[in-house]
Amino acid sequence: MKISPRIHLVGSEQFGLSHPLDCNCYLIDGGSALALVDTGLGLGAGDILGNIAAQGFDPRRLTHILITHSHIGHWGGANLIREQTGAEVWIHEAGLQAISDIESDPAISINRKFGRYPAGFEPSPCRPDRALTSGQCLEVGDLAVRVIHTMGHTRDSVCFLIEDGGRRALFTGDVVFYAGKLGLLNLDGCSLSDYRREFPKLAGLNIDMLLPGHGVFVLRRGQRHIERAIHKLSDFVMPETFFEDNEFVWARDYLHLMGE
Numbered sequence: 001m002k003i004s005p006r007i008h009l010v011g012s013e014q015f016g017l018s019h020p021l022d023c024n025c026y027l028i029d030g031g032s033a034l035a036l037v038d039t040g041l042g043l044g045a046g047d048i049l050g051n052i053a054a055q056g057f058d059p060r061r062l063t064h065i066l067i068t069h070s071h072i073g074h075w076g077g078a079n080l081i082r083e084q085t086g087a088e089v090w091i092h093e094a095g096l097q098a099i100s101d102i103e104s105d106p107a108i109s110i111n112r113k114f115g116r117y118p119a120g121f122e123p124s125p126c127r128p129d130r131a132l133t134s135g136q137c138l139e140v141g142d143l144a145v146r147v148i149h150t151m152g153h154t155r156d157s158v159c160f161l162i163e164d165g166g167r168r169a170l171f172t173g174d175v176v177f178y179a180g181k182l183g184l185l186n187l188d189g190c191s192l193s194d195y196r197r198e199f200p201k202l203a204g205l206n207i208d209m210l211l212p213g214h215g216v217f218v219l220r221r222g223q224r225h226i227e228r229a230i231h232k233l234s235d236f237v238m239p240e241t242f243f244e245d246n247e248f249v250w251a252r253d254y255l256h257l258m259g260e
């Protein structure tokens with residue numbers, strides 16, 4: 001699904017583009033090179049590669065697999081997509097260990113306990129090729145991708161900023177969603193005090209397109225959603241969270257509904 005001149009949505013649970021447990025996966029068209037932001041859980045990797053081809057791109061032109069953070073729903077397809085394309089897998093340096101040693105990820109054991117994975121799903125670790133650092137600027141063809149380390153949802157969460165024909169797009173992973181809802185979870189590594197300290201880095205960026213890892217994205221006035229979250233984080237009541245409102249998609253019933 002083309003969403004701007006340089007950005008396509010190629011994987012998603014809620015838009016019905018790939019496996020029901022996939023996050024939103026975005027293709028960035030840098031002209032001579034392509035980047036994929038997040039890969040989904042892995043069970044939809046074939047769909048994602050098919051969607052890239054259906055948008056008119058040869059998946060073998062993919063050079064970068066950019067991972068927003070170390071939760072497996074965002075990188076589980078990285079091994080397969082790297083194998084098929086030769087692209088390099090990049091994740092923030094704080095997430096290198098988490099995706100190479102999946103037993104250290106508390107979300108995986110909790111999801112197993114609550115029966116949230118389809119029968120027979122066995123996650124396998126990934127060895128990333130490169131580490132992202134805060135403030136880094138990656139070249140993807142003729143586009144610059146700026147890395148903004150934004151701890152809070154996880155210690156290794158990053159946002160990616162690009163300019164697309166004079167409009168600014170921010171890929172936020174699980175850091176912030178539509179209406180400024182946050183990715184706060186009751187999970188090791190997730191921290192409200194990290195959010196309070198780090199999230200204001202996103203102030204004043206003049207973002208048009210806010211492209212989160214789940215749910216709807218916005219094409220205009222994305223910065224207003226960010227500023228709302230900054231305002232909520234300055235108050236003493238708990239900020240609104242995306243996952244609380246969307247609990248249904250993490251529940252076992254959802255997989256049954258989807259026939260998985």
Ligand SMILES: [Zn+2]
Binds near residue numbers: 069071153174183
């Ligand atoms: Zn996450």
